[in-house]
Amino acid sequence: MPTHSSRALILGALACLLLVCALASVTYGARDIALADAWSALRGHADTINQAAAAQRLPRTALAAAVGAALAVAGVSMQAITRNPLADPGIFGVLSGAALAVVVGIAFFGLRNPVPTFFTAILGSALAAVFVFVVGSLSSPGGARGGDPAPLSLALAGAATAAAGSSLVSAVLLPRVDVMDTFRFWQIGSVGGATFEHLLLGVPFLLGGALLCLASAGGLNALALGDDVAAGLGAHPGATRLVAATGAVTLCGTATALAGPIGFVGLVVPHLCRLVVGSDHRWLLPTSAVAGAVLLIAADTVGRVIARPHEIAVAVITPLLGAPLFIWIVRRQKVRDL
Template identity: 45%
Template sequence: MSGLSAVERRAPAASREASRDTGTAPDPGAPPRRRALRPAGLLSGLVLLVAAAALSLSVGTHHIPLDQVWDGLTRGPVGKNETIVHDLRLPRTLIGIAVGTALGLAGAVMQTLTRNPLADPGLLGVNAGASAAVVTAVSLFGVRTFQGYLWFAVAGAAVAAVLVNALAGSRAATPVRLALAGTAVSAALSGYVNGLQLLDLEALDRMRDWDVGSLAGRDGRLLLQAAPLLLAGTVLALGLARPLNAMALGDDSARSLGAAPGRTRVLSVAAVTLLCGGATAVCGPIGFVGLMVPHAVRPVCGPDARWLFPYCAVFSPVLLLVSDVVGRVVAPPSEIQVGIVTALLGGVLFIHLVKRSRVVKL
């Protein structure tokens, strides 16, 4: 027993044996009702995603009927409303879907890997690292193109992820240590970003909307350029579901089930880096999506990453698109950036999670 992790020592022997028989699932004893509801819940999420996309295309400071939305999608910019749909809201909606999927998957991977219910690309400094790298590229190196600062965003996300884990003690990191290290790194990087922007007013003006996280005014070509990174990160994250399930029982049991803990950790960090770096480069740092959605869907899909990850990939863009629509309509004719809306929602959830007595038992 000396080689087993604390999580594995707490796990009943029957559960560990069942895991060996069922392909590394961490909840082999899931109630039959949950197993039956999982496909239906995922299908419901797809329906909600279609509805959220339709809402995003139709609702805003200028309301467009759904029949004209359809015309804008099928016939192109033949009139004013169709032009708004085709040229402005369609790219915004597609970017929202891609970025929401990336942030939700990144949060689910981080929570599953670290067994930390507070893990989130924003809370653990990954988004701040990408943001600091982009501002550095724009202000100090004069980078003006998206292709230029995309790679800065990926590199910044990777450096921040490694730094936070190193400060927290890597394998010995507890949820509290990770949250504290992430908060410290995020605060330091935020101070750096603010100071750099104040010294370079031109950079401050260019980065104003981007720095708070926004879907507004984004060119659809940005999504095409970031798509390889986001797609690679998504495929990698979904492919890590089984080994991450095995690691929930501890490193020794993971090895006995055929998983390689070291390789899984490296690939997980790579997936989070690709997802957060690409998403942040397109829209700026949008926080709390990766924190909220995994907690919202676990009561339905359970902790099994083979279901948790697809659920997060579907429901996260629903949250982001609905938050974006809320930001459009609450203060007309102006808009509130989606990063502000998700931060307000996420702050309430974060307080709730911190107050829960069993927050460290994920």
């Protein structure tokens, strides 16, 4: 089992890797930029073409870090709440619920302002999460008896919800060319076109969701032992699930409103981080946040480098990284144990 010092060392190493990835994100892309120009852009200078290009990459790098951290923390929380190794905001349909709510708000209610968009996305995430949990409970023998729904039932309910949500998004957008042209890149999932003004509006929601998840870390550790044992240890399983779930859906909804639906981050990062820091959520949550930021910044940078002078949206790159691990998890676990 990792010690506190080794976990702290791993977290520090990830923080250094995050700085390296952020620097690479600013310097590499359709136009490679010298470190001196990147440093000048960081200090607020945009006197040359290279400095201006670096300055434009700063907000997308910050957005990638924020969204990656949010999705990773949400994934850890969802896996702990449901005790399901396959739990992920994308697989459970939470991201699709947020995307559908935003698209409906835009198409039918003229939703444009960022703050109402955040609330709409969070509401969509919450409704999707509740729907998946209810359907998974009804279709699970354990859930029908009042226990936790089976992981496989939740995964199937989430996959069906995600597919239905994506289809409904397309049904809303296709007849509305003006809306589709404006938001088709957002629907794919991208951090391009980010601005600090928009990101700063989302920061309170991201911080609030993250604090709720971090405050639940001790309770999530107890939940891993089962509700009866957790209650015997003085924890409150229902309250812990409610607080952690509220934090998770807030993070998912805000991340989706900022960058569109981006999948697999919440699945890949928690499993990788458990391999190095263990299952203690007091360490797993912050480690996953940093690792999620590293993954999304790296994926965005790769998408810009391999398709020069164009770019590949980050949501296209992340499944290429996450799908092999997802397949490995399914093959590793017995179906009856999922």
